[in-house]
Amino acid sequence: MSIDTEDGPLSNEELESQLIGDESSRGITSGIVLKKGPWTSAEDAILIDYVKKHGEGNWNAVQKHSGLFRCGKSCRLRWANHLRPNLKKGAFTEEEERLIIELHAKMGNKWARMAAHLPGRTDNEIKNYWNTRIKRRQRAGLPLYPPEACLQALLESQSQDPSRVNSRGTGYNEPNMYNISDVMFHSMPAARGSLPYFPEPPGMSSDNVLLEALALTRRTNFTSSQPPKRSCGLRSHVCGSDVIVKKELRSFEPVQDDPKVNESLELFFPDDRDNHLSLGETQDSHSFVNGNFSTPKPACEAVKSELPSFQYPDTYSSNWDASYSASPLLDPIDSNIHGETPNGTVHSECSSPRNSGLLDALLYEARAISGVKNQLSKKSSHSSAVTLSESAGESGPKFCETEIGNYSEPMSPFGSTTSIYGGSELTAANGTLLDSHPFKETYFGCKLKSEPADNVSNPVEENSPNRFDFSEPGLPFYSDWLEQESGFIMEEASLEEGAGEAFVGNDSINDFRYMGSALTGQGWGNCSYVWKSMPTVRQVCKFP
């Protein structure tokens, strides 16, 4: 046998030595001595050659047929992480890092799923990166997630259909919403004196689920430090009124002694001003600083990269119990939300978010409120939204919900408030049409009407944030603007069959929003779609 390696051709002796290894690196399986430890270039060459000939899979056969003294698992790992083509080596780019953070905020430690969003990256790489990041940020006393990610996760949380039950029958499908607070609020001794980001109060309705959740906690203190620059329409339906959650996220500054604090808090809690505390007060045990949840007790032990939902050190339990009183209305939901782990062991320590960190509770409340309100009062739709789901039946897969944004703020990306009417209307699953135009595509009860491409009279400008780049077919479709403004991360999207046709998919959140440009009867216009409770992985929106 003669193998050419990166280091040149090997003699038989060298080859044998490289393949078998020394005694310390061998393991015995079924009488066969299997090598462990680092792979040599000779082994790599053999494995590459084998895969070229036989393809991937059937890894246990590699050892039998190739002469490699490695177990199948080892071969698979080596191939997947190092040898397969199109692997991207080197440091993560900023974009990749940002994506990882957001994906982790949404998915938790689902490295393989995250890797699917990062072409050329492996789950192992991402995992290593994340673990390193955890250590780094812990040491620096920084929250693991930037505020943006927290808010996004919260928004996704509040937009989920609470009636949907996951495969384990435990409630929400989203695997890891609550882990954000797991990592944010533990063991963060430093960085006091600044405040977590939060959307600006002005212009926000108290009906916002987020604020409701916050109001429920009543002990929380936060504000934002700057006036709003712009607002954009991520609209929340959960509470039945028109809510715009601003997504202009900025770093926050120390405002502990800021006289504006109380004013801001009043804006947050218009009906509850007697109950809020001023910043810096230490009544009760919690202060909310820089995204960290601190307690007067000693800092907790090191944070695991992903604590299962509601897994918290006992440190917090007494404090939380003492300061929190949950609405009885929410109790039935409670049992649904717990259940992240099949064996239930993680809940032994802390079985309720009431025992957890603050943001955890906020998310919990937000979701609970969202669920209750969605179920009880979905009828009160906000003024500018056309909610079609209501007319389409009560259960089962469905609905399209069309939002006609009223985005008139000067800084809005929807600055030109061209209506989407006439361009990309939707119909309900029951076939109710809004007009008589032919629909080009129908998927899952959603029908998107489109106009011939030559009707494009007002294409979105080249550098407009409303314009998506569809120029790289097959590559993950990801728009900074969309992500920032909608608060949702696309699970999967790619261009297929020509410009203007975007396949967008989502298998982990059941509320997908698209805001951007669509060809309308009057040309390109701005639009906002919301797909509610879509049970399938892939939805399609099609533009001419």
Place this chain on the structure above:
DNA sequence: AACGACAGCAACCGCCGACAC
């Protein structure tokens, strides 16, 4: 130069689900 702390990375291990029998 020696040492320790740390980061980065590769690889292993155990568990679990899918599948075939």
Place this chain on the structure above:
DNA sequence: AGTGTCGGCGGTTGCTGTCGT
């Protein structure tokens, strides 16, 4: 239905290089 095998995934460990003291 029960069992065994295989592949995938996530957690963990150990090695190596770098940097600061």
